[in-house]
Amino acid sequence: MTNLRTEKRKRKKKRKGLKIFLLVLLVIILLIVGYLGFAYWKTTSTFNKIHTPISGKENTGVALDKKQPFSVLILGVDEREGDKGRSDTLIAATVNGKTNKIQMLSVPRDTKTLIPGYDSNPHKINAAYAYGGVKMADATATQFLNGIPFNYYIKINMEGFRDLVDAVGGIEVTNEKEGLSLKGKSFKKGKISLNGEDALTYVRIRKSDSEGDFGRQKRQQQVMSAIAEKALSTGIIWRFDGILNAIGDNIETDFTMTDITRIAKNYRGALSNVENLQVKGEGGRDSGGPWYFNVSDSERARLHDELEKNLD
Numbered sequence: 001m002t003n004l005r006t007e008k009r010k011r012k013k014k015r016k017g018l019k020i021f022l023l024v025l026l027v028i029i030l031l032i033v034g035y036l037g038f039a040y041w042k043t044t045s046t047f048n049k050i051h052t053p054i055s056g057k058e059n060t061g062v063a064l065d066k067k068q069p070f071s072v073l074i075l076g077v078d079e080r081e082g083d084k085g086r087s088d089t090l091i092a093a094t095v096n097g098k099t100n101k102i103q104m105l106s107v108p109r110d111t112k113t114l115i116p117g118y119d120s121n122p123h124k125i126n127a128a129y130a131y132g133g134v135k136m137a138d139a140t141a142t143q144f145l146n147g148i149p150f151n152y153y154i155k156i157n158m159e160g161f162r163d164l165v166d167a168v169g170g171i172e173v174t175n176e177k178e179g180l181s182l183k184g185k186s187f188k189k190g191k192i193s194l195n196g197e198d199a200l201t202y203v204r205i206r207k208s209d210s211e212g213d214f215g216r217q218k219r220q221q222q223v224m225s226a227i228a229e230k231a232l233s234t235g236i237i238w239r240f241d242g243i244l245n246a247i248g249d250n251i252e253t254d255f256t257m258t259d260i261t262r263i264a265k266n267y268r269g270a271l272s273n274v275e276n277l278q279v280k281g282e283g284g285r286d287s288g289g290p291w292y293f294n295v296s297d298s299e300r301a302r303l304h305d306e307l308e309k310n311l312d
Helices: 002-050 127-144 158-167 196-204 213-231 236-250 257-266 268-272 297-310
Strands: 070-077 087-096 101-106 112-114 122-124 152-157 171-175 180-182 185-187 190-194 251-253 274-278 282-285 291-294
Touching (some): 002 236, 002 251, 002 257, 070 158, 087 213, 087 297, 101 213, 112 291, 122 127, 127 152, 152 158, 152 236, 158 196, 158 213, 158 236, 171 196, 171 213, 190 196, 213 268, 257 268, 268 274
Parallel strands (some): 070 152
Antiparallel strands (some): 087 101, 112 122, 171 190, 180 185
16 A cells, blocks of 8 residues: 555656656747747838838849849948038958858949949948948949949948947957057967957958058958858857847848748858959049049959859
């Protein structure tokens, strides 16, 4: 009889332990489902906020689910209250999901070029955004590159750049130069960790760099690649709320949420194979006028061919 009672107590304890385990499991499942539901809602609302197609431009979207190559115009704009600003950074990027290769071409902001739709005089390429927003900057970049079209664009507020770096938990880059400094902040040579404020300073350095604007362009490309890799890394999902807040406050694009999902799935391998292209030219003043970076027609043709090759 005693053995029977003991056995019953054991079974009750087992059932009680099983109920506790199932309850904990249920709570975990509910938390995950609730989290994913919130994540989906948050992501959707963020992309609804930043999705801004270029007015009057024909839809040039590509078959991202089939790894079709595509091009992106990346504009880094210094926008302040009451000032539309100019495109401090202009990068033409091509992405090939079949060869897993990304090209990033930084066009110097002082590059002399015509601005379609404004007037018949040459201007600095960074003025295109100030004169006609993303639409005019897009048309000007295509004209400068002898007809390379842009399927998409991303406009980043450079002041909010630091928010994005902080949102992914900081980044690591390799500084290849000694003596880089700006406003009392210096960066040692080698691998360095950057928070948002440091990253913004790092990409703005120009005068203490022997390569001047070209060195700054390389660092901008370097930091953007580091942010992208960190944002797509496993475990970063726990920071997704901060990332989406930073994106929603500082970015405009004609990418949709579906586009980004397909790119993350089908083009991820290209992130580790980035080719940085450089515009060759000469700086100078025309008859005592403003300083320009002058690019020859043959150089523009060369850049066109390089980008076209990666676009198949």
